Amino acid sequence: MAVHKKDFRVKLSLFFVLAAALLLSAARLALFLLNRDFFASLSGAELFSAFCNGFRFDFAVIALFMGPVIFLLNLPFKSPRWVKWWTGVWLAEWIVMAGFLIGDLIYFPKVNRHIAEEIIQLTNDWGFILSYMLTQTWLPLFLLLGLFGVAVWGFSRFTDKHYQARSWGIGKNAGLLLGIVALCVLGIRGHLGGGKSLGVADVYNYTSSPAGSVLTLNGVFTAYQVGRKGMVDVKNPYPPEQAVQKAQEQFVSRDEKLPDVNYPLMRQRSPAAKSEKQYNVLIVLLEGWHPYYVDGLSHHNFGVTPVFDQIIKDGVVFTNAYAVGQRSIVGFGAVFAGLPWVPGLPSFGYGLELAALSPMPRHFSEAGYYTFFAQTSHRSSYRLCALASYLGAQESYGWEDIPQLLPYKEEAPFGYDYDLMMFAADKIKNRPNPHFMGMLFTGITHEPFASTLPQFDKYPYDSWEHGFLNTLSFADWSIGELLKRAKEDGWLDNTIFVFVADHTSGGPADDSLQNHFRIPLVIYAPGLLQPRRVEHIVSQTDLIPTLYRLTGLNPVYTAFGRDMFEAVPGRTALVSDGFNVGLVTEKGEIRYGGGKVISSKAYADDFDAEQTEEHLLALDKAASYLLNNNRWYNPAFDAPDKEKNEH
16 A cells, blocks of 8 residues: 655644643643642632743743744755754754753752752753762653654654655745744744843733742743843832942941942941950851751751750750742852842852952951861862852862761762761861861752661651751761860860851741741850840841951951841841742731732731832842942952951
């Protein structure tokens, strides 16, 4: 029986679009089904809107990435190889998109949003990506690659059997190609009128809630939009100078002066304070700790933080402390450089450092301290070692420099906290100067969670939460071993320990800013501070002015915060989750994005949402304006002849 051959490229093009649309819709449906608690607040109408308007963002992705392939496929070439080649390219795009969407589904529960600025950091850490794919996601990777191979083989045979090039004239071919171009342009722009092409912020034209926005968007669109710019577009009409004035009112203390009007948040205490005793400082940045899992903060009984629970009892615990963002690099910038992070700014290490920043480690170095940074992960991870050196740390260390001390059951992708603690203790013991300022960044609580030693596997590895709790148990013990070394080596009572999380991980299914951004933060200083609980709001960006006051260091500095011990009225915490910016106050919280308020929650009856929105816009504008215009810090004040580090 003779096989009827024909040119099926137009039908194949329609299939390409339909298959990609079904993939993106299936990912949206899977996102909804796997995270029902997060989307529980959406009404039926909102769910319908999210799925319908989601096609707009899906088609933008299809037009952008697959449109050129469809255009080239339909060029008037007659060879079957032409059809096979471009079909193979499309299949590769479809497989890559499927893999990315699977990764987005895995990532989403951790921060309740799609991949965005993370794509910038991931593209600079291919070693970790390949290792993670081959060890943690090998099964879906194997299935996708198998599907790709079978599809290419099957289509090649089908083309050989059924394809014959069409014999259209120039006009018909040109009309088809122009139609494809027109549809691609329409898809990318997302509308027929003037103005910019479809962007992330446009999602708020169709929804007014964070849950609705993430269900409408897809991870491929968000990652591309942010990745190509290194930031997101923002809409904040607040006047910059008024914004700066409001920031000064919140952050500049009464005993601080402003030495340069061109740098309105740069300040110095006046008159200079003198310290009778010089204290060491050790900051421990805790990877992904959530107060929910710390029994001393949540009053649960997970039973994995006995050391930290005792530190809470013996130290100054800030029960209302907040992270600036939901990424480690953001927490690093906030803790060690006093930096906020809001939409419209590049990430620290990927452009933000081009503005002159206040160098906290350098200030301690110039005051005679030995300063160092060490992290459990590799030196290249997030470029943190390079950034610590940029901020003035005399020495920076990563996994490559830290000896493995124990026979661990599994290799942890981000290193071992105990090894880091002992490495730091050795550095401190052999320090070249009498006093030190150390910065440590832990990693064992970063997934994928590795089994360390048998005694810390308190739960079966059958869920994310149980894996996290097991590594948290090891991390807690490691902190205890650090304090033992500090006592044995004689620097416990003369040291200010700061234990602060970089961001949260896990926790209850609650979309509030309080749940997503509230972190453990304890200052433990046995020889200086009496134990107590501080209930007012503080932020990671408040740490630098706090440490300067506790140590008596008095440099000219800039930070988006003030001393955490100042119980002044109106304290707030500015937070950002990628596309949106939020403000937590004593009376309520508000989230803003796309030019409007997208959620608010009152903690007290007299919460003023309108006033809180204005305050949020002012702080957001002040942060972006000063950093984008390089008016954050004047490096001329780093000069040795400036009397800035008086003790």
